[in-house]
Amino acid sequence: MAGLAITLGSGAMTNSVAEVVDADVIFLIGSNPTEAHPVMGAQIRQARQRGAKLIVADPRVIDLAKEAVVHLQLKPGTNIALLNGMMHTIITEGLMDKDYVENRTEGFDELWDVVKEYTPEKAAEICGIDPEDLKAAARLYASGKRAPIYYCLGVTEHSSGTAGVMSISNLALLCGNVGKYAAGVNPLRGQNNVQGACDMGAIPAMYSGYQKVSDPDIREKFSKAWGVELSAKPGLTSIEAMNGAAAGDVRAIYIMGENPMLSDPNMAHVEKSLKNLDFLVVQDIFLTETAELADVVLPATCFAEKEGTFTNTERRVQRVRKAVQGPGESREDWAILAEVMRRLGFDPGFSSSKEIMDEIARLTPSFGGISHERLDKEQVQWPCPSADHPGTPILHLGKFSRGERALFRPSPHIPSGELPDDEYPMLLSTGRLLYHYNTPTMTGKNEELMEIEGRSFIEINPSDAAKYGLEQGGRVKVASRRGEIETEARITQRVPEGVLYMPFHFADGAANILTSDAVDSISMTPEYKVCAVKVKKASYEDARVS
Amino acid sequence: MLNVTIDGQLLQVKEGTTILEACELVGAEIPTLCHLKHLAPEGSCRMCVVEVKGARDLKVSCATVCDEGMEVVTMNEKIHAWRRFIIEMLLADHHIDCFSCSDTGQCKLYQYALDYGIKEPRFQVEPRDWEKDETNRFFDYDPHKCILCRRCVRTCNDRQVNHTLNLTGRGIDTKVGMPFDELFIDSNCVSCGNCVSVCPTGALATKSSKDYRSWEVTKTRTTCSYCAVGCQMDLVVKKGKVVGVEPADGHSNKGLLCVKGKFAYKFIGHPDRLTTPLVRKDGVLQPVSWDEALDVVADNLQRIKAESGPDAIAGFSSSRTTNEDNYAFMKMMRGAIGTNSVDNCARV
Known part of the structure; x- marks a missing residue:
């Protein structure tokens, strides 16, 4: 959330959840609330039912994409190009909020310097979408009187995550959408x-x-x-501490209520790091995969x-x-x-x-x-x-936390840390399911939920499935430069060609054996949303061994 | 502001206030079945009828807005007879098994039958050959207990906006259902359970509700521990065990919950929970006393700090636990150990 702290002065959601029902245009990017934030998802649907128009930018055909006026099915890792392209359209077509930009922001010239390169055609090419859709989305967003943007880990879990967040902030500021009711820049935590x-x-x-x-x-x-x-002395982030543990500089780690063995990217590295520690304390409610490695476990x-x-x-x-x-x-x-x-x-x-x-x-x-x-x-x-202050439902009303003016902080498109190549030709993205919650320490204890979704799977487009000879429900091997797992193929149009999607919840076929340890250089957030993998059908022998 | 009189009591209300809302302001109790906060007024059950001076008929208080000078009477013989008749009509087509019904104790129909002095049903409708739908993993639907208040249908369509439930059939054969008499398991239902939470009878009931009665439980208002929407809810507790969850009217959830908040509570008292401190001895984690475990922790942290300095120790706090726990953790790392290497999984 470092991005918004730089541009607006506070890294938090600018507006309140319930305001969404009064929005007239809603822009959802890198967020699948009907699964990850279901009660927020329900309220977005209420808004849509009341007439709000929905723009969805997501590589997958998420449920809300079906209800969107425009669905921008962009390649994972191209959010910034998309946002720059939208701003290009808004600026060149005179749709920006000139008064707001003049009176409440700074850095517009610097913004234009970067954004002017991103014609809708160029941006759309990077994103792999139709430039007309990009322009339609830009016009629709700019037309909104109350137009909130909601985003989630589909924006932040990239090596360009912080720049992505600041690009969202740029777009909202350009249209005067920060510091008013039912609008704003809203990270769903x-x-x-x-x-x-x-x-x-x-x-x-x-x-x-x-x-x-x-x-x-x-x-x-x-x-x-x-x-x-x-x-x-500056402290270490968890990813840096893990690296320090592997190197021997960090000798003890105290972990409270976290399960990095399953939740962190590149599991092999995490296991090696934790095993290299002199002393590990884990304080938790269950004996998690991480607790099993500890010297002391506290209930x-x-x-x-x-x-x-x-x-x-x-x-x-x-x-x-x-x-x-x-x-x-x-x-x-x-x-x-x-x-x-x-x-x-x-x-x-x-x-x-x-x-x-x-x-x-x-x-x-x-x-x-x-x-x-x-x-x-x-x-x-x-x-x-x-004690007599009523609290703050909307941030940046009249004045930004940063000061009088908010800052445009543009960024060019930054390619993901690891992209598909000849050896690993498919792009893997990961995410959450409705029925589970992160590592299923809690949800996995409910047999009903495990009946609905109890095992790892991977979503693959029908044409890719045909290419690799995969069958619906058949076993498939997925490998990245970090490791290999076996899981179940779920053939679906929800993902476009060349893109695979896997929930990260399950220890059997754990997605984080595959994920990259590329991180955002500012927030240190790992790039869970993009890594390069190859797939092949698991043979009968493989199935017997596993 | 409008001047209104309710049972002789004068009050001022904002324009657009319904009679029901005005009655609530003065504490006049009005029975309702189909009415529900956050849903548009339905006015279909007619239980909330009141008398308005000068009006020809009784008025449905949930769907009638106040007028200047309106005089309202909330109870008299006529109103009582009307309401009693409505309950009798509903009971005529209701499977009465209050001894074994999981809703006994909180069923609105049961309560109003009692309030309006009904000892046995006056009318009887030939029961239909409807079957219960017990295919959802978390709840059951018994159409014989449904009073067609449409709370579930409206919640599913207008609040959850999942468009699963609707009314099917005509006249006496009307029931809540899905197109082509689909079962829950085959439908697009996401098991949010919001239909169950709003059902005023035992028609839609969680499977777990068979295990307790309303008078056996206590409820504790708290915040859901799954995603960051922060839904407010009540934990339903019987004999020291969480047996259910009911939504509360919080700022961000307004009475809604999702499948995790409503149903995924079994981890709380799960037998796999850690119950004692463990210390690794001879390569195996073994149960020890708190004193021993805490000493091992403190001794090792002190040893490593003495050998390699405080920055050889790092701490990962939790985005799952409370603010107070996080603050205490941060204070321990910075204050007691002396390092700024404290982080949480915000990034992961």
């Missing part, structure tokens, strides 16, 4: 509390509320509050067994409440961490979830007005600096 984890400073460069570690005043504030000297409670808060994709802080006792000797995560802190000779300074939120409010300006007591009455959206 993947996990339930990914917004909150980042807000709380579980990222290397920031304390809670995006207060920079590099700022001596901020460091001083936390140092004083916690009674300890704090390091100014935690799940959301139904604890008090606290989650922050949803629209920055709304909402209560999580204890409904049942955790099993056995399991303890709340914060309570385990407090014990570890004490044993390290550090006073945690809190003895309940509520007290932690009070400390967050004291040290975090954007959470200043938030407490459990208040959240029991109303669920507010940050920034909420004081």
Whole structure:
């Protein structure tokens, strides 16, 4: 979410979920909400049923693509070319919001310098789409009075992810769509509390509320509050820490509630890294693939067994409440961490979830007005600096978080880190299914869901299937430069020729054995959405061995 | 603002306010079956009838907006008789098995029959040879208990917008169903369960609801732990175990849930859950006390910090757990260990 922080001053979703029903044009790019965010998907459909027009940019024929006025079935990894082409059309046809660009933005000349190269014809060629569709989408988006853009991991999980996000921001600013009702730039966050984890400073460069570690005043504030000297040295991201573990520089990793063995790209590398550690602690609710490698496993409670808060994709802080006792000797995560802190000779300074939120409010300006007591009455959206502040449903109203003006930050098309070639001629993309959620630690415990979708599969276009002699439901071997898996062929028009799609949930035929470890150079997000693979029919002998 | 009188009580309401909404403002209880917040007024069940002074007939309060000077009476003999007759008509075509029905205790029809003094059904319709549809993995549909309020149909079409359910048949043979009498398993149903959540009787019921009665459970309001929409919901708990989930009217979900939020709760009390700390001894993870496990953690972190400095230690926090847990984790890494190498899976 570094992209929006640069262009607008805040990396979060600008508007609220429920506003979508009042939109008149909706642009969905790299997001499949009817599967990944189903209740958001339902509200987008409500909007469409009320007359909103839908533009979908997605390599696959996702369900909402069937309801779209324009479906741009672009090649994976070409979002920036598409967005630049749309902006070219909007600028040359005089459809931009001139007043807004003049009064509320900066960097338009630099934008045009880059975008002018992307005629609809050139952009459409890079994307593998019809230039008329691109122009139709541009005109439709520009015509919207309330035109929100929703995007998800189909934009960010590329080596050009941050540039892709900034290109979306450019498009929205060009049409004056930021800082108003039922519009904006809206990243749909993947996990339930990914917004909150980042807000709380579980990222290397920031304390809670995006207060920079590099700022001596901020460091001083936390140092004083916690009674300890704090390091100014930049920390490592999880991908960097994994690399550090492989190299031997990182000797211990403490993992709370994550399963990188299944969720990270290039599984072989992750396993090697974790096994190379001197000491691995895993704190979780199940004995995950990662926990099996640990030196110490600590049993935690799940959301139904604890008090606290989650922050949803629209920055709304909402209560999580204890409904049942955790099993056995399991303890709340914060309570385990407090014990570890004490044993390290550090006073945690809190003895309940509520007290932690009070400390967050004291040290975090954007959470200043938030407490459990208040959240029991109303669920507010940050920034909420004081107890009498109502919270902020829409960001950048009148003024940007960045300052008076938002910034255009253009980028040329950046090819994916690994593209199909003669040896690995197919492009593999990965994603989530409706019936599962990331590594199926939780959903896999429901036999009904496993009955509906319980095994790995790969989507392949009928003409590619014919080329490789694959049958519907037959076994297929898929190999990349990193490894090989066997899975089931699902022959479907949902994917175009040359593109394969695999859900990433399953340990049998795990997609992340194949995925590339190319990352976005700014956000360090892995390129899950594009890697080069080859496929062949699995022979009878293969089937017998497996 | 309009001036309205309800049961003699004067109040001011905004233009466009329905009589039902005005009644809610003064706490006058009106029975409803087809009415549901977030759905357009239906006015088909007629349970919410009230008397408006000067009007010829009783008015359907959910679908009638207030007028200036309107005087409303919410209960008298005529209204009582009307409502009682409606319930009797519904009961005539209702499979009454309240002893074994999973909805007993929260069924609206049962409650209103009680409220309006009905001891046994006055009319009887020959039962149709409809079969239950038990093909969905999470819920069942029994058309003999359906009162045709269309809450499920409207929710499926106007809120979930999946267009699976509709009314089929004519007259007395009308029932909720799918085109060509398709079964749930063969339809485009995505098992969101929103139709089940809005059913006022036991016609649409989760399979798990057979295991508890409303008076045996407590409900705890919380936030869904799957995707980032942040749907509000109630965990239904019987004897320390989560047995169901009901949607709540949150800002971002407005009473909707998806298949995961509604049905994928079995991980909570699953037998595979970790119940004790484990420490690797002789290559095998073995159960130990908390004291021992925490000492092993602290000793090793301290040892590595002493040998290689704090930056030889990294921490991955969780985008699945709470803000408070994440803050505590960040504080442990930076404050107690002394490194900024703390991250979460926002990127992965």
